Amino acid sequence: xxxxxxxxxxxxxxxxxxxxxxKHGCSHTTVQEIAAGNYEINTQLRxxxxxxxxxxxxxxxxxxx
Numbered sequence: 001x002x003x004x005x006x007x008x009x010x011x012x013x014x015x016x017x018x019x020x021x022x023k024h025g026c027s028h029t030t031v032q033e034i035a036a037g038n039y040e041i042n043t044q045l046r047x048x049x050x051x052x053x054x055x056x057x058x059x060x061x062x063x064x065x
Contacts, residue, residue, distance in 0.1 A: 002037045003050055009057045010035060020052045 013035050021031045033039045034049050041050045
């Protein structure tokens with residue numbers, strides 16, 4: 001499975017990638033590649049990062065509309 005964020009959601013996530021990376025103890029690039037849909041979500045770390053990205057989109061969605 002790969003992430004399937006829309007262009008608007010990717011724009012919304014742009015400022016939060018570093019914070020999510022710090023939270024999960026990984027690189028900014030890893031989080032960015034997951035958000036872009038370039039990495040498979042096949043490990044527990046990647047599932048946790050994907051969940052954090054989805055939660056962030058849900059949290060900020062009302063503001064973006």
